Amino acid sequence: MIKAVIFDLDGVLTDTAHYHFQAWQALAHSLGIAFNEQDNEQLKGVDRLGSLRLILAKGQLSVDDATEQQLMAQKNAHYLKLIANMSEADLFSGVRPLFTALKQRGIKLAVASASKNADFVLQRLGIYNEFDAIADAALVKASKPDPEIFLQAAARLGVAPAQCLGIEDAAAGVSAINSAGMQAIGIGDAEVLHEALRVYPNIEALDIATLLTL
Numbered sequence: 001m002i003k004a005v006i007f008d009l010d011g012v013l014t015d016t017a018h019y020h021f022q023a024w025q026a027l028a029h030s031l032g033i034a035f036n037e038q039d040n041e042q043l044k045g046v047d048r049l050g051s052l053r054l055i056l057a058k059g060q061l062s063v064d065d066a067t068e069q070q071l072m073a074q075k076n077a078h079y080l081k082l083i084a085n086m087s088e089a090d091l092f093s094g095v096r097p098l099f100t101a102l103k104q105r106g107i108k109l110a111v112a113s114a115s116k117n118a119d120f121v122l123q124r125l126g127i128y129n130e131f132d133a134i135a136d137a138a139l140v141k142a143s144k145p146d147p148e149i150f151l152q153a154a155a156r157l158g159v160a161p162a163q164c165l166g167i168e169d170a171a172a173g174v175s176a177i178n179s180a181g182m183q184a185i186g187i188g189d190a191e192v193l194h195e196a197l198r199v200y201p202n203i204e205a206l207d208i209a210t211l212l213t214l
């Protein structure tokens with residue numbers, strides 16, 4: 001019986017996954033590294049340093065720590081510009097009614113996001129106070145696909161992992177949910193997210209009655 005739903009943020013509740021892609025692509029191109037949406041699938045859900053290292057590896061480049069820091073700052077400055085005007089209108093359609101329906105059934109809600117910008121985005125979307133727990137990059141050491149962030153969210157909720165359902169748009173995120181011993185729901189491409197129990201094209205398409213029987 002599901003007692004809690006743990007949501008990824010970027011790409012699940014709002015379209016920030018696309019802004020992360022744009023900012024990483026611009027950085028990769030500035031380094032002379034080809035980078036397209038298919039390459040980006042590998043980065044989804046992965047933290048900032050892990051993402052940078054995947055791009056550098058693709059370009060067979062190695063840089064010192066100071067340069068890594070500078071490149072991450074460059075990407076984040078670009079990303080922050082892209083989300084500067086974000087508002088409640090950027091919340092994906094279907095999210096509010098889903099939250100209401102889950103709360104009516106006594107289901108707890110949490111966020112598990114690898115992003116250091118998660119608080120900012122949740123505030124801008126007007127949903128920061130909707131969650132019983134928030135686990136973000138500041139809380140964990142290991143990046144998805146490690147289950148740590150989902151386990152932290154469950155611990156903060158006081159719900160056993162087996163009674164949690166995780167919702168993710170990233171292959172690394174789905175692996176993290178499975179490794180945490182939770183039920184994984186994918187949002188996006190069924191082929192990319194083949195490890196998920198069920199995959200929906202977007203969050204609005206999610207069928208809550210089916211989910212709660214999982």
Ligand code: BG6
Nearest residue numbers: 010020044045048114115116117
């Ligand atoms: C994840 C995104 O949620 O957060 C990744 O899927 C992103 O694309 C990662 O790189 C880290 O985000 P930030 O905001 O800390 O750079």
Ligand code: MG
Nearest residue numbers: 008010011169
């Ligand atoms: Mg995501």
